[in-house]
Amino acid sequence: MTLMFGxxxxxxxxxxxxxxxxxxxxxxxxxxxxxxNSVRGSRYVIERPSDDSLATPTGSAEGVIPAGAGTVxxxxxxxxxxxxxxSNNNLxxxxxxxxxxxxxxxxxxxxxxxxxxVIAYCSQEPEE
Amino acid sequence: MPxxxxxxxxxxxNGNLRRAASPATTDIYNVLDLHAWLQDLADNSVAxxxxxxxxxxxxxxxxxxxxxxxxxxxxTLLNGVNIDDTVAQFLKFGSVEQDSGNVLYTGLKSIGSPxxxxxxxxxxxxxxxxxxxxxxxxxxxxxxxxxxxxxxxxSSGDVTGYSRKHGQTxxxxxxxxxxxGEQVLALSTQLDGAITMAAGNFAGGANTIxxxxxxxxxxxxxxxTTQSLGGVSKLYKGTISWTNSMRLxxxxxxxQWGASEDSTxxxxxxxxxxxxxxxxxxxxxSSYVEVPAAPFGTFSGGKLFAAQGWWIDVGSLNAADLKAYxxxxxxxxxxxxxxxxxxxxxxxxxxxxxxxxxxDGIDDFDKATGITASGSAAATTVTLSGxxxxxxxxxxxxxxxxxxxxxxxxxxGVTVSGLSPxxxxxxxxxxxxxxxxxxxxADAATESSGNFVMGSGASFVARVRVRNxxxxxxxxxxxxxxxxxxxxxxxxxxxxxE
Numbered sequence: 001m002t003l004m005f006g007x008x009x010x011x012x013x014x015x016x017x018x019x020x021x022x023x024x025x026x027x028x029x030x031x032x033x034x035x036x037n038s039v040r041g042s043r044y045v046i047e048r049p050s051d052d053s054l055a056t057p058t059g060s061a062e063g064v065i066p067a068g069a070g071t072v073x074x075x076x077x078x079x080x081x082x083x084x085x086x087s088n089n090n091l092x093x094x095x096x097x098x099x100x101x102x103x104x105x106x107x108x109x110x111x112x113x114x115x116x117x118v119i120a121y122c123s124q125e126p127e128e
Numbered sequence: 129m130p131x132x133x134x135x136x137x138x139x140x141x142n143g144n145l146r147r148a149a150s151p152a153t154t155d156i157y158n159v160l161d162l163h164a165w166l167q168d169l170a171d172n173s174v175a176x177x178x179x180x181x182x183x184x185x186x187x188x189x190x191x192x193x194x195x196x197x198x199x200x201x202x203x204t205l206l207n208g209v210n211i212d213d214t215v216a217q218f219l220k221f222g223s224v225e226q227d228s229g230n231v232l233y234t235g236l237k238s239i240g241s242p243x244x245x246x247x248x249x250x251x252x253x254x255x256x257x258x259x260x261x262x263x264x265x266x267x268x269x270x271x272x273x274x275x276x277x278x279x280x281x282x283s284s285g286d287v288t289g290y291s292r293k294h295g296q297t298x299x300x301x302x303x304x305x306x307x308x309g310e311q312v313l314a315l316s317t318q319l320d321g322a323i324t325m326a327a328g329n330f331a332g333g334a335n336t337i338x339x340x341x342x343x344x345x346x347x348x349x350x351x352x353t354t355q356s357l358g359g360v361s362k363l364y365k366g367t368i369s370w371t372n373s374m375r376l377x378x379x380x381x382x383x384q385w386g387a388s389e390d391s392t393x394x395x396x397x398x399x400x401x402x403x404x405x406x407x408x409x410x411x412x413x414s415s416y417v418e419v420p421a422a423p424f425g426t427f428s429g430g431k432l433f434a435a436q437g438w439w440i441d442v443g444s445l446n447a448a449d450l451k452a453y454x455x456x457x458x459x460x461x462x463x464x465x466x467x468x469x470x471x472x473x474x475x476x477x478x479x480x481x482x483x484x485x486x487x488d489g490i491d492d493f494d495k496a497t498g499i500t501a502s503g504s505a506a507a508t509t510v511t512l513s514g515x516x517x518x519x520x521x522x523x524x525x526x527x528x529x530x531x532x533x534x535x536x537x538x539x540x541g542v543t544v545s546g547l548s549p550x551x552x553x554x555x556x557x558x559x560x561x562x563x564x565x566x567x568x569x570a571d572a573a574t575e576s577s578g579n580f581v582m583g584s585g586a587s588f589v590a591r592v593r594v595r596n597x598x599x600x601x602x603x604x605x606x607x608x609x610x611x612x613x614x615x616x617x618x619x620x621x622x623x624x625x626e
Binding site for chain 1: 171173191
């Protein structure tokens with residue numbers, strides 16, 4: 001729903017310009033999720049365990065840790081966070097790298113989204 | 129990298145991992161290969177084709193320990209992923225657990241040398257043969273076998289692997305699959321030179337094996353019997369007997385066939401193909417020593433070494449086999465037959481009256497047995513006042529009662545049966561008895577006594593008397609020694625025409 005306030009001196013609404021109102025289900029903003037110590041070449045996906053849907057924005061919620069120097073790296077992903085208490089802030093991170101050599105066991109962890117940045121330390125165990 | 133051909137299997141959205149409708153190969157994969165393939169699929173961003181796995185699905189499998197292609201892999205299927213018995217037939221070298229541990233397929237591998245090429249191996253789980261999918265001429269096997277379902281072990285996880293092909297020595301080995309991984313069956317077979325008859329020569333029945341050539345029937349009786357052999361009285365738990373005086377070499381072949389994979393015989397209701405020992409067949413749990421190579425006993429050097437608990441019916445023995453066997457009584461005592469003998473008189477003509485018996489040392493027969501017989505008129509059975517001496521034939525033989533000659537078909541204890549002619553009118557009551565070795569009118573050139581047992585080192589002097597009123601000859605009478613050496617003595621009548 002969009003509320004339009006006409007006239008001079010319209011006030012911002014919930015930080016939104018031009019009187020655009022935020023729905024309770026809308027994110028409050030973006031935060032940086034750092035997948036610390038993630039193995040390069042691993043595929044990752046960030047989902048909501050409540051319904052197995054992708055975190056938002058969905059385009060950022062899955063991808064591959066890029067190649068580069070070294071075996072591991074700290075990979076940053078920008079995602080939405082929601083009002084405190086929202087189940088959308090509960091996120092499950094899955095990293096998989098079982099097709100290459102060496103193969104790694106599947107790694108899962110969970111974080112709670114919040115403003116600023118959240119670090120998820122990834123301990124991917126080699127399987128060989 | 130996994131080597132599983134993706135076209136061989138398919139994974140439904142509910143986790144059912146099954147053989148594809150049209151598999152590309154019939155390859156058998158290591159359990160590790162299956163895990164690597166599942167993990168590779170689970171790395172995909174989205175599912176594709178008929179393999180419904182991706183990073184968006186939960187982890188499908190977990191390995192106990194590191195990936196190591198040199199050792200069996202213990203794999204756990206997770207999050208609803210499961211295989212069925214058909215898929216398990218295409219896996220080896222490890223175990224697969226699923227359904228939160230309620231279902232377990234364990235690896236089973238046979239080893240052992242020597243093993244005759246293409247030796248068939250079959251597995252018994254509980255009391256049933258596992259339907260074989262690995263080929264009847266497989267040689268050594270490496271398979272996965274379900275040992276747990278619905279949270280309960282099948283037969284406590286116990287299985288037995290057998291290789292029992294007629295013409296080869298046999299083998300069997302017990303294993304328990306409950307621990308998962310890969311368990312071992314130690315099996316070894318060789319060609320059995322003592323087997324000369326084809327399997328088609330035998331037919332099985334309940335406690336019997338029938339031979340076509342030579343014609344005969346081997347019968348196994350599952351009952352206690354106390355028997356004396358060589359002066360050693362022991363308890364046995366079963367008796368092997370047979371017809372037609374077959375040789376022990378032939379009886380052995382029949383018994384081996386009876387315990388072979390293709391046997392149709394049952395032994396005390398136990399199928400021959402899983403018969404192992406007499407105590408197990410009778411359910412008496414006496415821990416008999418098994419003879420995997422030949423469950424009823426081995427045959428070597430012309431001698432049958434019977435398995436524990438079996439008594440060999442002496443009356444069934446061919447004269448040439450009287451000493452060609454060894455027994456093990458119920459209590460584990462090795463018992464060997466004493467010397468046995470058969471006395472034969474030759475150069476006879478039909479009508480000769482032949483009488484052979486122990487010599488009394490004063491030119492007559494030793495008739496002083498101290499035994500009497502009683503029996504009703506027309507009866508074919510008489511009761512003795514005491515057991516006869518051990519050197520009286522217990523199979524067919526001759527008995528003189530009140531100087532009346534009779535033949536009999538058997539003596540058991542103090543009972544003489546199969547009397548011919550039957551007890552005459554008036555019956556016998558305390559009638560004097562002695563046991564000629566031969567007491568007959570010849571109808572052939574040679575007449576022989578029944579098999580009788582000689583005590584070790586024993587010998588005696590026998591007297592023979594031959595007369596013929598129709599073809600007058602000087603009555604032939606002489607004595608000869610009967611010893612344990614060589615199985616008895618023989619004598620040829622000297623015919624001097626009167």
